[in-house]
Amino acid sequence: MTFLRRQLPVVIAFVLGMFVLIIFYIPAAPMQDIGDRLKVFVTIIGAFAMLLGINSILGQHITKIRKRRPGYGYSWVLILGFVTMMIAWIPWWSAPPADSAAYYPWGGLENSKGAFYWMFFWMMVPMQATMFSILAFYIASAAYRSFRAKTLEASVLLVAAVIVMLGRVPLGTSLTAWLPETGFWSSLRMEEMTSWLLNVPNAAGFRGIVLGVALGIIATSVRIIFGVEKTYMGGGD
Amino acid sequence: MLRSWERYLLYGLIAFAVFLPLIFPFDVWENLPTREVLGVYNTIENLQPGDTIVVAVDFDPSSEPELYPMLLAVLRHAFSKDLYVIAINLFGPAGTGLGVMALNDVGGDMGKVDGEDYVMLGFKPNLPAVISQLNSDIKEMYRSDANGKSTADMPILERTPKFQGNIKYLVDLAAGETVRPWIAYGSAPGGYPMGAGCTAVSFADYFSFYQSGQINGLMGGLKAAAEYEELIERKGAASAGMNSQSIVHALLVIFIIVGNIAFFRAVMAKRAEARERA
Structure with missing residues (x-):
């Protein structure tokens, strides 16, 4: 049993990891075909991960309802929403139209009179968009409360933020529209200052972050392939 | 406090x-197109009728106010140039519906036919694997489109069986971390140019890719969508929201x-x- 739980996953990770790495450098058609097949496998495994996610979220909320923890009413809303949307999207396999892989009895995305369409476009879309839009109020509150020129660094950040905020809207760019479009003074136009801030300091900082993340991913991948990193199996060693 | x-x-x-x-509504401030938005616009403008582009609808309803107008503007531009559009969603299942609605609305307006002039492939999990597979075979990954129609004899996919060598441009409208995988596994190995659109919040994140030339255009937030609407001379929700x-x-x-x-x-x-x- 130890072999199945400990050694076998490491062997599979090593063999497949090395294989995929090697075929990346071999453009021969048969090798690429095998690589393509493996990519389909990965997508299928990804779909199973989604099932695990559903199991996890439903399990958590059912426990919350059973133990009547504070806010368990919201768990009911989640479960009802989940079940209703799922039922509305169940395909009707018994009699699909000739050109379709599946037929949705309550209407799919193409049927504007169907239940799924109605719930998706008239409930889910506005609700999610509203949640995101509420950010405007929090940003306003945060800008008023916390954006203080307490130190030199904070002051630089504040000035940069104000320039970018104004440089990204027509009202802001129109403030400096009277400056010439070419020559030295053009660099003081709001859109030019915004472009410089995004292109130079921002891009430099972000490139460093991206390279750091990429190196981290490579290091973790190598550790998994060679069996040094085993936390994905659920153990700590 | x-x-x-x-x-x-x-x-x-x-x-x-x-x-x-x-x-x-009032119209006081001029919304001049920026270099980054012109990058996407000019690439599509210079394509020939009959070319195929990919539009990745990688956002969900939470980013709909910013990215949906951008999607409509790009689709209008593409269809007006008689380009074929393959749409896909690799961000989350909820994005597929927005893509279907946009394609049906704009495609219907401009006399385009689903399956012939455009298709929405829908959502699949695991970006890197799906993207690299699409470079070599679309139907192997998508046996049916987002509406459940079989892709086996779909005219648009008969014409474009794989991304590599067939796609002239890819535009990723991204609410999350999808631009990087599209560059690494799609555009770079597939050899097709790419542009991106994103929310205003993540605009700064993608500038390094624009600066390095990995994407030739970048549209950030509602402002970029409004600029695109001005460029195609069809003002919509984005222009209305700019004031x-x-x-x-x-x-x-x-x-x-x-x-x-x-x-x-x-x-x-x-x-x-x-x-x-x-």
């Missing part, structure tokens, strides 16, 4: 700044200034108090 009347005042002013320009956004941004700057004045007054008052005690 905000007092409760201050909070109501702030929220009230923001609400007014958002609603009033939408209720009473609200302009005023809200100016209001935020005023809040920051007022907040700082209050902060420095408090600091000076404290210092004066300390001096008096000493």
